[in-house]
Ligand SMILES: Nc1ncnc2c1ncn2[C@@H]1O[C@H](COP(=O)(O)OP(=O)(O)OP(=O)(O)O)[C@@H](O)[C@H]1O
């Protein structure tokens with residue numbers, strides 16, 4: 001099957017400095033593929049090259065080297081452009097238009113007949129929770145509200161594929177959840193979503209696959225379940241109803257022990273230590289509430305990959 005996005009060896013050099021010009025390689029031979037129907041997380045610290053990639057894909061700048069195809073088409077294919085949507089990292093809005101007027105304008109720009117654009121505008125306003133504020137000028141909108149307008153405009157042409165540069169930025173926890181739900185609905189409709197984010201819990205909740213970029217280079221990519229390594233045989237037990245003496249005994253061999261209001265969260269090296277934990281807990285008339293293998297979080301992975309890279313000479 002034709003990938004939704006195929007990036008080959010993309011490289012971007014910027015010239016920086018005023019008196020002493022220097023060249024900065026913001027993207028260094030980036031290659032990746034996103035399959036149709038995937039929600040793909042594009043991750044990396046500040047300055048990694050994420051927005052640069054989006055700008056190249058949206059033809060806002062030309063790469064120094066490399067190519068990319070979207071939905072099997074060359075980047076300058078206008079028919080392909082009509083099948084995608086884009087939320088820039090820092091969208092610019094016409095301050096004096098209302099949210100409704102702005103979306104209608106975007107719809108007409110996308111060649112929708114006026115009535116279809118109006119109907120689509122109302123649907124999207126409702127989807128991003130802005131129906132009540134739709135008649136207000138955009139200059140009165142908060143950052144989070146503007147972000148929702150940006151998302152709505154990216155969807156105006158009912159695109160097959162969405163490019164979202166930091167879609168969660170500026171949103172409060174409730175707003176983030178709404179965007180997460182919206183992305184889940186879009187995925188159910190079979191859309192492909194390529195998005196960048198710093199909020200790793202959101203990425204973890206939404207993505208099929210991720211790519212991690214650092215200093216313009218791809219440091220890891222793949223299915224989250226494959227790249228989040230199980231940390232050897234470690235286990236995490238949650239226990240309750242134990243006394244201080246029991247906790248002191250557990251501290252003797254646990255890798256980590258965090259007291260909780262009911263008892264403690266204990267990390268063990270392997271199941272050999274588990275029997276000891278169960279003994280001690282039972283003797284103290286406590287309970288083992290849960291037991292789980294310890295898996296690396298996306299946060300841990302991010303730190304591991306990035307610090308690993310930084311330490312490289
Ligand atoms: N127009 C430009 N001219 C010169 N340097 C630039 C330009 N745009 C970006 N850069 C530099 O290129 C690098 C990559 O920037 P980019 O905006 O792509 O990163 P990012 O991954 O989107 O970061 P963030 O998470 O902060 O949004 C940075 O070092 C940045 O300073």
Ligand SMILES: [Mg+2]
Nearest residue numbers: 050051052089
């Ligand atoms: Mg960026």
